Amino acid sequence: MSTSTATEHAHEDASHESHGAHAHNGPSDGTMVKIAVLLAVLTGIEIVFAEAKLGPASTWALIILMIVKFVVVVLYFMHLKFDAKLFSYLFWAGAILAVAVYAAAMACFQMFAS
Amino acid sequence: MADLAVSPVAAGHDAHDDHGAHHGSTGLSNNKLAMWLFLGSDCLLFGGLISTYMLYRGRVAEGPHPEDVYNIPFTSVSSFVLLMSSLTMVLAVTSAHRGDVKRTRLWLIATALLGATFVGGQVFEFTEMYYKGLGYTTSLFSSSFYTLTGFHGVHVTVGVIMLLSLVAITLRGRIPGNRAEVVELVGLYWHFVDIVWIVIFTLVYLIPS
Numbered sequence: 001m002s003t004s005t006a007t008e009h010a011h012e013d014a015s016h017e018s019h020g021a022h023a024h025n026g027p028s029d030g031t032m033v034k035i036a037v038l039l040a041v042l043t044g045i046e047i048v049f050a051e052a053k054l055g056p057a058s059t060w061a062l063i064i065l066m067i068v069k070f071v072v073v074v075l076y077f078m079h080l081k082f083d084a085k086l087f088s089y090l091f092w093a094g095a096i097l098a099v100a101v102y103a104a105a106m107a108c109f110q111m112f113a114s
Numbered sequence: 115m116a117d118l119a120v121s122p123v124a125a126g127h128d129a130h131d132d133h134g135a136h137h138g139s140t141g142l143s144n145n146k147l148a149m150w151l152f153l154g155s156d157c158l159l160f161g162g163l164i165s166t167y168m169l170y171r172g173r174v175a176e177g178p179h180p181e182d183v184y185n186i187p188f189t190s191v192s193s194f195v196l197l198m199s200s201l202t203m204v205l206a207v208t209s210a211h212r213g214d215v216k217r218t219r220l221w222l223i224a225t226a227l228l229g230a231t232f233v234g235g236q237v238f239e240f241t242e243m244y245y246k247g248l249g250y251t252t253s254l255f256s257s258s259f260y261t262l263t264g265f266h267g268v269h270v271t272v273g274v275i276m277l278l279s280l281v282a283i284t285l286r287g288r289i290p291g292n293r294a295e296v297v298e299l300v301g302l303y304w305h306f307v308d309i310v311w312i313v314i315f316t317l318v319y320l321i322p323s
Binding site: 047051 | 142146147150151153154155157158160161162164165169186194197198200201203204208302305306312313315316317319320321
């Protein structure tokens with residue numbers, strides 16, 4: 001195989017990978033509408049939990065629902081589930097770093113406050 | 115009808131795919147890579163603002179407390195509006211990939227309108243809070259609240275401007291190289307604004323201090 005042919009193949013592969021990163025492989029419009037309905041229902045459940053005022057149980061339920069909604073939007077609406085892994089690494093690195101750094105910072109403030 | 119999906123310029127150019135995306139050594143679109151990197155870093159910005167609010171929300175020396183000024187039913191409707199704008203944005207992106215300019219434009223306008231409605235709701239909410247005695251410098255709670263939600267509002271406003279710019283560009287038929295990726299990039303930014311609001315809505319409004 002000549003060098004130029006090998007280069008063409010490499011570019012072809014890159015192009016295929018990139019195509020995989022586009023919306024073509026993602027869910028259909030109908031599925032997206034169903035996901036939006038699910039998110040709306042979850043928001044409704046959140047409001048019910050908030051109004052119920054069940055103390056720590058409400059708080060934990062609200063945090064779990066928030067995480068579920070966050071992940072669903074990132075994976076499906078932002079197509080991260082169907083996209084290249086590198087995009088996932090970049091985004092989740094930032095998100096997890098933010099949670100870790102600020103959880104540590106808040107813990108320090110609580111420690112010094114008490 | 116102009117085609118958003120297939121670029122005559124990009125066709126045959128080995129550094130582009132048929133959406134006109136520039137590729138680096140990773141074989142991925144450089145623009146998308148940059149956008150994801152930006153979104154990852156923006157998580158840190160909002161993480162800082164949210165944690166500052168969490169620390170200061172109970173610090174009210176004078177002026178109203180959070181439960182005195184929050185209007186949960188109104189904010190719930192605003193949240194629903196922003197959530198639905200994510201759906202219309204997804205539909206705009208899939209229409210762009212199909213090369214359907216008319217529907218792309220329609221969904222982009224719908225997204226911009228829903229985003230503008232959300233920003234309008236936030237302006238109404240801020241005005242209502244101000245008249246209840248919650249100024250920017252009233253307490254640590256008020257400063258951290260206005261800074262956090264204000265920053266988010268600015269992000270939504272920038273998103274609306276980007277959406278309207280895309281609409282104007284499609285009307286003039288000037289999407290560079292007819293690239294659907296431009297719509298996808300704005301879509302990523304828009305969904306990010308939505309996920310930030312998902313966190314703010316729960317931690318700021320629904321969980322009591």
